[in-house]
Amino acid sequence: MSVSNCAQLWLQRFCQANHEVELGVLHCADSARRPVIWPANAPMDDEFHSLAARALSTQRMALQPHGDSDMLMALPCGASTSWALVLRLNSRDRQHLSVCSKRFKLAEPWLQYAIEVDEAEGADPDLVLRLLNEHSLEEACLTLVNQLSFELDCSQAALGLSDGRRVKVQALSHSASFDPRTQVNETLRRAMDEALLRRRDAWLISGEPSADLPYLADVGQHTGASALASCLLWQGREPVAVLVLQWTGAVDAEVVKTQLNQCQERLRPVGRLLSLRASAERAKSRETITLRTSSARKRALRMAAIAALVLAIALIPVPYRISGDALLQGEEKNLVVATDQGYLEQVLVGPGDAVKQGQLLAQMQERELRLERRQLLAELQQLQQRYNNALASSERAQAAVIAAEVDQAEAKLALLEQQLLRAQIRAPIGGVVVSDDIRQSVGKPLERGEVLFEISSTRAYRVIAYIDERHINRLSKGQSGSLVLSSLPDRQIPLSVERITPVSEVREGRNVFRVECALPGPVDRLLPGMTGTAKVRVGRASIGWILFGDGIDWLRVNLW
Template identity: 35%
Template sequence: MSSSSYSSSPQQAGLSSGVGGPSGRAHDDALWGAFASAQTAAEFCRSWLSLQCVQVVDVHSAMLLLEQDSGTFVPAAVWPSAQTDVTYLAPAAQQCLSERRGMLLPGQPGAPVIVAYPVELDGRVHGAVVLDVAERSEEALQAVLRQLHWGIGWIETLFLRRQGLDDAQTLERARAALDIQAVAAEHARLEPLAMALVNDLASRFGCDRVSLGIDRQGRARLLAISHSAFFEKKSQFVTALENAMDEALDQRRSVAFPIIDEEANGIAIAHRDFAAARAVCSVVLSSRGAGVGVLTFERDDGRSFDAEEVRTFEAVSTLLGPVLDDRIERHRWFAGRLVDQLRAWWAHFKDSRRPAFRVGVVLALLLVLGVFSLDGEYRVSARAVVEGEVQRAAVAPFDGFLREAPVRAGFVVKQGQVLATLDDRDLLVERQRWLSEREQHQGRYRDALAKHERANANVSLAQMQEAESQLALVDEKLARASIVAPFDGVVVSGDLSQLLGSPVEQGKLLFELAPLDAYRVILKVDDRDIGDVRVGQSGSLVLTGLTGEVLDFEVRNLSMAEPEDGRNVFRVEAQLARSDLKLRPGMEGVGKIKVGEQTYAWIWTHRLTDWLRMQAWTWLP
């Protein structure tokens, strides 16, 4: 099938075929030549827009909007000439940018169609191209949109080149900053670090001199000058240099002279006075939001510092600030740091603009006085466990096999409730045997009496009594085969549900029971605090399961120490003041025993002082 069967000719689609007379071809060649040889972004955009307008026939005017660094969209190219009034295309461009799609809009009389298409890259709109074209068919307008769609790829290439250039510059700045940080990290002391730093910066960036100053009480103090082992601190040169550093430090921004950008540069009076015929740039080294130093770069060859160099200096300062701050702190004595901190607090206290700081200082002083003068209740804290006041053991009454165990630890039982049952089948057989023997001996006893055989009668009587004793013993075992609860309570320990059918020995502990209305508290008091605990002292307890209720208790007994988790604790027994609580044995919490009144300072520091006394006793001769 030929192409004419599914597409129209370029002339029908409203596009130039690029084939014309010699003058037309020469014009096209000139446009393509200008496009291919464009050296700047402006030339590139003008050539591109001219090519689009030539390829799309009957274009009255056109405009290419591109995004600037400030985020605004400005005309990058206007066709047919830079003086053409294209303000009437602005609404179409605005609508295209907001809706982010190609659009066909009605134009002015005589130019009924405005074609707009966005410049979009990686999901972000970077601009738009707007054409004022003559009226044509819908198919021809769609062909214009397709032409703009494919043509915008060149503009996207421009942005990609620009982004690649920016990325390369950023990478170069990062590489330089990391290299300089590596130089600084090699020196542990402040003075060698400063000298190595300024020498490396001077040689790396082609500067005649690089100086480093550090912040001292809000003023910049010169620390090092490149290629100079000594400088006169009171000289006019040093004073002017420090004034320039102060100017940058006070503004917390980079300052350059000659000025690069009036808005971004800030005040540069001291830099102007210091520079004379030189080029000067100062950048602030910051750490934790505060300026800690200033780097000043100088050139005497007439070359000014450009914006890219200033950005590189700022990248270097970003990494060097924390390193310099760390070395400054290491260089200073503790007393000096303390004095500076007190001086800073005093300056804040005198500052009338900071009333909250004054109030805070006064409150802090009152708090300290209160801590050392006011008394509070001293209480000994200890981990607490609830136990039953009486714990009854349920043991196996005889050797046998476990038949059933319907309860286990945690069950609440009533008096007489079966806890476990031993297998009694052997006992029933034995009981039947002793019944039979008793009947036999009774018959022999009666026969002996009837025959007046006194000796045989006595033997049969004794055997009959022995059988009755064995029978009574078996009946007693059968009665005790069911182990029952001796009182109303809770099963504290014991779980035989997995041991059914296993043998048990006489006296083996099967269950432990505790009453429901009688509890005691066991406090595990640290041996460092046991000296303050006495019988009769009161206290309070909060259990993990009853955090909303405070339980009172009284100390009843102090027992011996026992190891627990690698330390010595004393088991202190206490009696709860209330017995109507829904407690369970095994509940844990924290108890505090009231000891007496002490100052808050003593309460909070007595363990530390006791430890210091013990260490002094251990190590001092």
């Protein structure tokens, strides 16, 4: 077995934890001691030895460039040892060197311990390595008591750790978990305190006087042990742990004492190991608590800052606008109707067509009217001839009767002329056709007054906004706002409220009021029927009220 088992394990773990390390060497000033190398059997040149010697002589860190980009770092392992750690790092960055040096300072006590174990006579490196390989202090303590229970043939081995004031029961052999509050374990803890105060080992056989070991005797009474022993584990001159061993049945006291003495020689390095692990776990626990406290404090400060920011933003007054769906309409709208009964013969325009005032829109059938007109013209011609004949023959009475018939025929002809004119349906105003398409209704019989076209003027427009009833009380005549149309999303058209109708209607399941708004002047590219969103400025309000005002109003309406 090599004399550097523990040091080899320490070097391996340290180098693997520092990713910049390519090669690690533990060098001893005593040339008779072989260096410890990681990775094992890696080549090493004389630069490592000379740099280690320099670090040991000065007791300070020594640096030396190596190759193109590597760096050699030598660190003395304490003034009380003749060992130095030499590392080859793949980086010359100062930050990496500083981090590696700080990590070595933290791990240096473990290296000194590993060197002491390897150099100690009578120590059991295998046991130390087993304890070092455990992941936690509890697992290491449990491994120790199980090993002692097996080697000494104990019925139970218990281990307690001292924090300087009292002992805490840490492990019981063959028990992964236990309750320290039970009477047996509390008595066991007092027996460990008793051994710590006495500062020496003790041996007790059942039935023998035990006036100076009352708590150890109580343990025997509770467990029925025939023999008990309490052994101290030391770090330097201070006891750091207590072992309480129990046997049942017949026991050869001399044989057991001999085994205990041999075992204590092997356990001499264990006390410091347990102390180091306990200190490391306490430091880790304190660091965890500090990190959690710091994290909780930072989280609380962050949440408070966010809450303050949200509150400040919520109280900032901003322009408050009430929005609603909007519809663009011509300010003037005319309906074109059929003036007489008849049949639709021709339709010349459709929805969206621009028309001028007087433009022909549709034509009704004229055939019967024109036939009747020809008949009247022929009849009127005959009457004129008869009238002339009566005048020529001096038949004045007959001429007067015929003159009346002529007047009647001329009146009928004038009426037919008017009907022929009305058969041509013309636009009363200029604008855009906004009614449905009737071009499929050619030949349809029409009644007098039936609507054929709806024409909206394009000279001026008005906006119809549909405002929710929850907000209508905030609107008043004269308020200004803006209109954005779906077909012109890049333009904001100014508007002003002209009239709020007192009658509501239902749109998309909501009760809304119709608000008429005026545009300030002519705006190009507008067409009747365009839709969008209108927003009316009603003053200023806080952001919080704008976001949650509707919910507050709902609660007021429903929870009263």
